[in-house]
Amino acid sequence: MTEKSVKSPVELSGSQALLDALIIEGVDTIFGYPGGAIMPIYDALYDYNDRLNHILVRHEQGGIHAGQGYARTSGKVGVVFATSGPGATNLITGLADAQIDSTPLVCITGQVFAHLLGTDAFQETDVINITTPVTKWNYQVTDASEIPEVIAKAFYIAKSGRPGPVLIDITKNAQIQKFNYEGYTPCNHIRSYRPKPIVRPQYIQQAAELINQAKKPFIIWGQGVILGSAEQEFKAFVEKSGIPAAWTILGAGAIPTDHPLNVGMLGMHGNYGPNVLTNECDVLIAIGMRFDDRVTGRLDKYAKQARVIHLDIDPAEIDKNVKSTVPVWGDCKETLPMLTELVERKVLTEWHDKFKEFTRQEVEAVIHDELNPTSDEMTMGEVIKQLNELTKGDAVIVTDVGQHQMVACRYANLNKTRSNVTSGGLGTMGFALPAAIGAKFGAQERDVIAIIGDGGFQMTLQELGTVMQSKVDIKIIILNNRFLGMVRQWQELFNERRYSFVDIQSPDFVAVAAAYGIGGKCISDRADLQPALKEMMESKGAYLLEVMVTKENNVFPMVPQGCSVSEIRLK
Amino acid sequence: MEKQEFNITVYTENQIGLLNRIAIIFTRRKINIDSLNTSPSEIESIHRFNIVITESEDVVRKLCRQIEKQVEVLKVYYHTNADVIWQELALYKVSTDVIAEKVSVERLLRENGARAVVIRKDYTVFETTGHREETDNLISILQPYGLIEFVRSARVAIIKDSEGFNSKLREFERLEPGEDVIENEYLNQGQKVFSM
Numbered sequence A: 001m002t003e004k005s006v007k008s009p010v011e012l013s014g015s016q017a018l019l020d021a022l023i024i025e026g027v028d029t030i031f032g033y034p035g036g037a038i039m040p041i042y043d044a045l046y047d048y049n050d051r052l053n054h055i056l057v058r059h060e061q062g063g064i065h066a067g068q069g070y071a072r073t074s075g076k077v078g079v080v081f082a083t084s085g086p087g088a089t090n091l092i093t094g095l096a097d098a099q100i101d102s103t104p105l106v107c108i109t110g111q112v113f114a115h116l117l118g119t120d121a122f123q124e125t126d127v128i129n130i131t132t133p134v135t136k137w138n139y140q141v142t143d144a145s146e147i148p149e150v151i152a153k154a155f156y157i158a159k160s161g162r163p164g165p166v167l168i169d170i171t172k173n174a175q176i177q178k179f180n181y182e183g184y185t186p187c188n189h190i191r192s193y194r195p196k197p198i199v200r201p202q203y204i205q206q207a208a209e210l211i212n213q214a215k216k217p218f219i220i221w222g223q224g225v226i227l228g229s230a231e232q233e234f235k236a237f238v239e240k241s242g243i244p245a246a247w248t249i250l251g252a253g254a255i256p257t258d259h260p261l262n263v264g265m266l267g268m269h270g271n272y273g274p275n276v277l278t279n280e281c282d283v284l285i286a287i288g289m290r291f292d293d294r295v296t297g298r299l300d301k302y303a304k305q306a307r308v309i310h311l312d313i314d315p316a317e318i319d320k321n322v323k324s325t326v327p328v329w330g331d332c333k334e335t336l337p338m339l340t341e342l343v344e345r346k347v348l349t350e351w352h353d354k355f356k357e358f359t360r361q362e363v364e365a366v367i368h369d370e371l372n373p374t375s376d377e378m379t380m381g382e383v384i385k386q387l388n389e390l391t392k393g394d395a396v397i398v399t400d401v402g403q404h405q406m407v408a409c410r411y412a413n414l415n416k417t418r419s420n421v422t423s424g425g426l427g428t429m430g431f432a433l434p435a436a437i438g439a440k441f442g443a444q445e446r447d448v449i450a451i452i453g454d455g456g457f458q459m460t461l462q463e464l465g466t467v468m469q470s471k472v473d474i475k476i477i478i479l480n481n482r483f484l485g486m487v488r489q490w491q492e493l494f495n496e497r498r499y500s501f502v503d504i505q506s507p508d509f510v511a512v513a514a515a516y517g518i519g520g521k522c523i524s525d526r527a528d529l530q531p532a533l534k535e536m537m538e539s540k541g542a543y544l545l546e547v548m549v550t551k552e553n554n555v556f557p558m559v560p561q562g563c564s565v566s567e568i569r570l571k
Numbered sequence B: 001m002e003k004q005e006f007n008i009t010v011y012t013e014n015q016i017g018l019l020n021r022i023a024i025i026f027t028r029r030k031i032n033i034d035s036l037n038t039s040p041s042e043i044e045s046i047h048r049f050n051i052v053i054t055e056s057e058d059v060v061r062k063l064c065r066q067i068e069k070q071v072e073v074l075k076v077y078y079h080t081n082a083d084v085i086w087q088e089l090a091l092y093k094v095s096t097d098v099i100a101e102k103v104s105v106e107r108l109l110r111e112n113g114a115r116a117v118v119i120r121k122d123y124t125v126f127e128t129t130g131h132r133e134e135t136d137n138l139i140s141i142l143q144p145y146g147l148i149e150f151v152r153s154a155r156v157a158i159i160k161d162s163e164g165f166n167s168k169l170r171e172f173e174r175l176e177p178g179e180d181v182i183e184n185e186y187l188n189q190g191q192k193v194f195s196m
Helices: A014-024 A036-045 A060-074 A092-100 A127-134 A144-159 A172-176 A201-213 A231-241 A272-278 A332-342 A349-371 A380-391 A403-411 A432-442 A461-469 A485-494 A509-515 A526-538 B018-028 B057-069 B096-102 B105-112 B132-145 B166-173
Strands: A010-013 A029-032 A053-056 A078-082 A105-111 A137-141 A165-171 A178-181 A217-221 A245-247 A262-265 A283-287 A307-312 A326-329 A396-399 A448-453 A475-480 A519-523 A543-548 B004-013 B035-040 B046-055 B073-080 B084-095 B115-119 B123-130 B147-152 B156-159
Touching: A010 A014, A014 A036, A014 A144, A014 A172, A014 A178, A029 A060, A029 A432, A036 A078, A036 A105, A036 A172, A053 A432, A053 A461, A060 A078, A060 A092, A060 A105, A060 A432, A060 A461, A092 A105, A092 A127, A092 A165, A105 A144, A105 A172, A127 A137, A127 A165, A127 B018, A137 A144, A144 A165, A144 A172, A144 A178, A165 A172, A201 A283, A201 A307, A201 A326, A201 A332, A217 A231, A217 A272, A231 A332, A262 A272, A262 A349, A272 A349, A307 A332, A349 A380, A349 A403, A380 A403, A380 A448, A380 A475, A380 A526, A396 A403, A396 A432, A403 A448, A403 A475, A403 A485, A432 A448, A432 A461, A461 A509, A475 A509, A475 A526, A509 A519, A509 A543, A519 A526, A526 A543, B004 B018, B004 B057, B004 B156, B018 B046, B018 B057, B046 B057, B046 B156, B057 B073, B073 B156, B073 B166, B084 B096, B084 B132, B096 B105, B096 B123, B096 B132, B105 B115, B105 B123, B105 B132, B123 B132, B132 B147
Parallel strands: A029 A053, A029 A078, A078 A105, A105 A165, A137 A165, A217 A245, A217 A283, A245 A262, A283 A307, A307 A326, A396 A448, A448 A475, A475 A543, A519 A543
Antiparallel strands: A010 A178, B004 B046, B004 B073, B035 B046, B084 B123, B084 B147, B084 B156, B115 B123
């Protein structure tokens, strides 16, 4: 869309110009919460109600997590409205989360009148300075005439290159002020901004040579593949090269879970083989991932034997944590086909057998009992296993943070891309319920299942109000172990079972849901699990299923903090 | 890797708040900025930062990449002191009476490459430019004679490499970058020039 929306100048208010811009940018859903300093925008929204669907959340944090969920499933930019002061500061957690997980967002905050800036006016905070470290870009608008250009820049910056959150703070006078609106031109160039580095073919060549010489090559991929819409290109590369490939938590689902070359998850609670064999491979091909410390463990003992090829769109990620032998800077949608072209088809039977042997050991030591427990109490793993049978791997799985997150990410089948919505980098408890709301708006035709712990659910459970009011058809599974399980696991393993403040009491979640008009059930018997999951999936509208699981179960394997990935523990 | 002084040159848009964005990159890693100068460049609307820090090259390279990642930053380079010509400006305010009575002003000016900027009845202001030790030298000379006030500027540095960056800047000035805008070209040139 490059044409201007309006041919001849008309007089519009800043608020109208903003909403006009959102429509031209293809925005269909906004998550937000009104307040004094953003009232002119909400007033204008009243007239745009037929074209812009606004979801009233219960807390701005819920609004921004919903925007993130929407962006993750739809691949579009999530849009969030909040008022000044506390409204804006309530966005911070979501901004930080979106920044570290590269989620495209445009957040619009109201601000006090320009003449009051810096006077400690009612509900005034210095939002620009507060949000600078957690936004890809931010800008304060004090004059309505700036709005079309600034919003165009905001969308371009949020979604191009390595995506990220953008915040635009608009003073109240600029929202009200009328100006000569000459139409809206989407932005596709900013002088100082290079969203993607130019691909250098000689590096592709060098990378291909390394790969073709390799005896034990290993691919590790991250969310970059999904953000770059390069799933097909990635699959083609993996399949032609025949190289085993493992994923980071945010890369999950870029190729299906059951793809024969998909060897599992990396990192602290990842699979045994991918972690151990990272320290055995000869060429490590990292694609759209950033060598997070949860993936690498101890850096000085990470893949020291390997020559590293790093494909990334963000030059700042190259050599940041792991020194690369060949950096391939660029958009992996461009670089992967170039690489695929040059790599040789190979059968690496012996190397694949190593992964299989580690899988066998992991199944025996961990997976079998987690998925098929014989004790009276249910495990988180068996809930996911039963769920897989019902969803056939086609649902969007939204997880919160903690043990259930690791279990869900390890065991949930994901056949489609953009199926995994979780807070990876920031590890934000309270993320899943609002993110699931947004995820449903981003993928309305798909089943959206939020899997949440009893701790995280209580951080944002007020968003059940949003589910009720906006009739959001999401299924919520609370895996209740009556503990802040992940912290408890660490305390058990590393703090001599000194369970300091992890014993959390919860309300009757089913009754809470009922108070919001949401159906639900709580089960603690294995016999009830399958029928309850079925009832949940078949019920119309939102549903909450609470599953009481074993209290002191641990997520294994585990790379203890400060250890090398090859020191991963099976128990 | 051994720490040494590095001169970081940043070309940016003239944008409110950008100084903060750049400063945060240092404070986040708890790195002290020894010297910071910002001024308009030779191209209208493009500003130039000179930042001096003492760090290892590895850290400096990462910092530069983080700075260049900012939307409104056009280009970042880093250089060792050996790669740049640099100057600091210092002003010294002293009592005119004392200085006229007790010091041979002429000798003082000659020996220190200083010049009098202002001579008033009550005070005189001298100026020198040079490296830190040079401007420090005059402080120690004037201190016994009642130095009233002293101020020193941040460092400004110009890169020895004869090419310079003017042509590249001109290139950036063009609205649409052509295919010939080369990225990454200095990647393998080690510490000589850094650029993405």
